[in-house]
Amino acid sequence: MQPNIERNYEAAKQQYARHGIDVDKALEKLATIKISMHCWQGDDVRGFLNRDQELSGGIAVTGNYPGAARTPAELRADLEKAFSLIPGKHKVNLHAIYADTDEKVEWDQLAPRHFQTWVDWAKSQGLGLDFNPTCFSHDKASEGFTLSHPNPEIRRFWIDHCKASRKIGAYFGEQLGQTCVTNVWVPDGYKDIPVDRMAPRQRLKDSLDEIFVEELNPAHHLDAVESKVFGLGSEAYVVGSHEFYMGYGISNNKLICLDAGHFHPTEVISNKLSALALFTDGILLHVSRPMRWDSDHVVILDDELLDIGRELIRHDLLGTTHIGLDFFDASINRVAAWVIGTRNTIKALLRAMLEPVETLKKAELEGDYTTRLALSEEFKSYPFGAVWDYYCEKLGVPVREEWLAEVKKYEQDVLLKRSGA
Numbered sequence: 001m002q003p004n005i006e007r008n009y010e011a012a013k014q015q016y017a018r019h020g021i022d023v024d025k026a027l028e029k030l031a032t033i034k035i036s037m038h039c040w041q042g043d044d045v046r047g048f049l050n051r052d053q054e055l056s057g058g059i060a061v062t063g064n065y066p067g068a069a070r071t072p073a074e075l076r077a078d079l080e081k082a083f084s085l086i087p088g089k090h091k092v093n094l095h096a097i098y099a100d101t102d103e104k105v106e107w108d109q110l111a112p113r114h115f116q117t118w119v120d121w122a123k124s125q126g127l128g129l130d131f132n133p134t135c136f137s138h139d140k141a142s143e144g145f146t147l148s149h150p151n152p153e154i155r156r157f158w159i160d161h162c163k164a165s166r167k168i169g170a171y172f173g174e175q176l177g178q179t180c181v182t183n184v185w186v187p188d189g190y191k192d193i194p195v196d197r198m199a200p201r202q203r204l205k206d207s208l209d210e211i212f213v214e215e216l217n218p219a220h221h222l223d224a225v226e227s228k229v230f231g232l233g234s235e236a237y238v239v240g241s242h243e244f245y246m247g248y249g250i251s252n253n254k255l256i257c258l259d260a261g262h263f264h265p266t267e268v269i270s271n272k273l274s275a276l277a278l279f280t281d282g283i284l285l286h287v288s289r290p291m292r293w294d295s296d297h298v299v300i301l302d303d304e305l306l307d308i309g310r311e312l313i314r315h316d317l318l319g320t321t322h323i324g325l326d327f328f329d330a331s332i333n334r335v336a337a338w339v340i341g342t343r344n345t346i347k348a349l350l351r352a353m354l355e356p357v358e359t360l361k362k363a364e365l366e367g368d369y370t371t372r373l374a375l376s377e378e379f380k381s382y383p384f385g386a387v388w389d390y391y392c393e394k395l396g397v398p399v400r401e402e403w404l405a406e407v408k409k410y411e412q413d414v415l416l417k418r419s420g421a
């Protein structure tokens with residue numbers, strides 16, 4: 001441990017202790033929190049099945065920074081690099097298109113064996129895995145509808161794909177001894193104003209009911225459903241809206257996934273956690289950063305990220321909230337994108353742990369809003385950085401921006417040598 005890091009930490013600890021905050025305990029707790037890092041930042045959501053297919057489903061990745069992973073082995077190497085620069089042990093969130101197989105397999109026929117290399121790798125790295133059916137970037141999704149498609153044959157294909165995906169997720173959970181969350185998101189919707197808003201929602205509900213018929217051991221596997229307000233090409237109407245999935249999740253005991261970019265521009269997911277927590281057994285987060293639209297920018301330590309951290313810590317929601325990331329930026333180094341977004345998410349949780357919550361709650365309850373505002377503001381300049389540096393050093397990852405040199409070196413040694421990437 002570098003002496004200055006230890007010295008600064010001890011000084012910071014004393015300042016926080018004056019407000020009843022036990023920093024050592026906070027760091028112990030922080031080390032138990034897993035962030036589910038999404039694999040799709042590493043290759044711009046292309047995957048390895050149907051690599052020639054255009055990304056569809058109303059999501060878009062912009063930028064042409066060199067070095068995107070082209071194979072599962074490259075993607076795993078990039079993930080390993082990123083994890084070596086992030087404190088703690090975490091999870092990787094896979095999509096069905098990331099199957100690692102030489103078989104030519106249709107998506108409704110996917111099985112755990114197509115992901116065995118991922119499982120072996122996750123075991124060797126001490127990582128957990130989460131999963132998602134991929135209901136886009138496929139010919140059968142080209143009309144903009146999947147689970148709610150009016151054609152029963154197309155619906156059947158996607159229902160079977162989602163069923164297969166749950167089996168894969170359950171296998172991950174059982175093999176790795178930690179719960180896998182399988183999240184269903186479908187892009188279904190209309191570009192222009194529909195006449196019948198009900199029928200597609202009825203079909204989506206029926207499809208979900210069929211997908212979830214098989215009971216899976218919740219110790220290994222949990223289901224989540226993800227809503228959206230609009231997408232590219234589904235500006236007028238999205239079948240799986242927030243109200244739809246909130247109703248579905250609550251009445252069917254599914255995790256409701258809140259993606260930070262899937263609401264109206266001034267609507268924030270941090271304000272939804274305390275409400276949903278009263279009516280659900282758990283929540284899945286897709287931590288993202290919408291800029292004017294669902295742009296999926298890399299998350300920064302902004303007010304909303306800090307508020308998400310605060311809500312999770314203040315209301316003790318960590319036991320039931322699964323924290324996933326969902327951003328994809330192809331205009332910067334992709335390993336750096338993971339490192340920046342994941343470190344920021346952990347920082348937001350730590351910042352929230354280092355606030356005098358009990359004092360603030362008491363002031364609020366007593367109507368002393370002056371103290372509430374004064375203390376909240378003063379704590380913004382408390383020595384959080386000294387605690388963060390100590391945490392990184394203690395967990396054996398680079399302190400502050402030291403990680404950037406490692407990413408630059410990896411870029412020179414590995415990423416730039418990838419032809420056509």
Ligand SMILES: C[C@H](O)[C@H](O)[C@@H](O)C(=O)CO
Nearest residue numbers: 040059132185226259326
């Ligand atoms: C690739 C993901 O499944 C996707 O981003 C989804 O979660 C989403 O947020 C779509 O807008």
Ligand SMILES: [Mn+2]
Nearest residue numbers: 226259286326
């Ligand atoms: Mn999402």
